[in-house]
Amino acid sequence: MALLKHIAEEVLGRDKAVLLWKRIDVIGDIAVIKKPMHGEVSIEDLRLVAGELLKRLPHVRSVWLALGPVGGVYKVRQNLVHLAGERRTSTVYREHGAVFLVDISKVFITPRLSYEHLRVARLVKPGETVVNMFAGVGIFSIIIALKSRPSKVYSIDINPEAHRLMVENIRLNRVERVVEPLLGDSARVVSESLRGVADRILMPLPDLALDYIKYALEALGGRGWLHVYLHVDYEKGKGHLRRACELVKSRVEERGWRLIKSNARVVRSVGPKLLQVVVDAEVERYG
Template sequence: MAKRKLLREIAEEVYGPEKAARFWKRIDIIGDIAVIRKPFDVDVEELKPLAEALLRRLPYVKSIWAASSPVEGEYRLRSYTHLAGEKRSWTLYREHGCVFKIDITRVYISPRLSYEHQRIARLVKPGETVINMYAGAGLFSIIMARHSKPARVYSIDINLDAYRMMVENVKLNRVEGIVVPILGDAARIVEERLRGVADRVLMPLPELALQHLPHALHGLRGSGWIHVYLHVFAGKGEDPKRKAVDLLSSRLEELGARYRVEHARVVRTVGPRKSQVVVDVYVEA
């Protein structure tokens, strides 16, 4: 809370109170790097005074970048423009007692998922086997390995750079005996190597979650949990959680699954009337 207040103060000094809200809410601190998610109608040059102010006021920040595109492509990456400080995109990012070596230009990462990383870890029971179908640099997988007692976490990603970071992060956090990094397409990996092994499947990639749901079901050892992340548009008066549950329920029924929805929550806002929602569902054998 104190950090967000300071970011607001810095933005107000640069742009004035009325305009500042468009900028300070779009700043993420990742290790010693600050990322400003550029509003679509703002030129990158307009962010440079804010970047210089962040360097002056935040001594722990050494490099400032503008995220100048939406998350896009198979690897879910943004385009970045260097604004100020060291021209370095690698950093060490700490979360929930774990440390992660991250290159912001080569792997998707959002500190706004910090609560969700911890929430999922707390749900994992001792001895469980977990499949993380889209693991990135390994944050969900490593945090649950460090804070719960899973037997194994199969941690899959198709991005070679993300996989290499995940391998290094597994070593940094000393969870080599628990987290198993796997490079490849999650749907294919589950079908070829991981059918019927998991008590819990994590699907933190909204763009592919409903499409890959049959493979998540195949990964379960009969009954088990699936955590499905979806992007949902909700009009005025509509509940994004309800819409997400309806979308997932329709897909599960189409696949002939027996299930019960246990929980749904809005993780964050990702655009005008667009929310990321997670639905926790228990599938029965």
């Protein structure tokens, strides 16, 4: 967001402003700033910037700093520091006509996946069964239910708080007949309850996606689609999208499946020379 850089230059000067990430995540009425790239920018500096953000973005009521990376068992923002405005982490987030209850301290959400949520929903064909292996508060699952005509979306997450919010979000968006929330590790849930049921699998957790491809294949009914989200190093001219497709192909083929076709696209930048990409792969079991 250019506004953040502009405000930082006004408040802190250009030398400090260049150390800040240019983007902020605005989630409902909460803004989240990422940790600066270097330590020369203090918390007090950022509080000055946050105060100006509140003045210029009237729909924002609270500003937080994500001091640590996304991590931990439940893959949430680490070490959130309150900078300005209301001291709360819960909000209502809206996207593509759907409404979601979220808590940025307990679940991970970024509006930078908004295009991806709708893109995947538009790929889902009428009557498909979808398994979302890392569903969070249910954004992918609910938007699929609202924007396409799946027969069923199994929506899995291991985080109890994400599951609780997902249940509420399913109710708020009136998709109870389509989206089924499931609490637990998706590897166990698939192996115990969802073997061979799916036409399409979503894997929007880069830290685990490659290792969980074997469980995703268990959930497919012999042929179908995988949407595998990965982090890849970026270096100009080095074929980062091709490498992502090759990683998925290798994991699929080592499980006795065939990659029919695949393509990849950049989803977003997540750090210096680090990209999140998605590989859309159609696969089929041999024999």
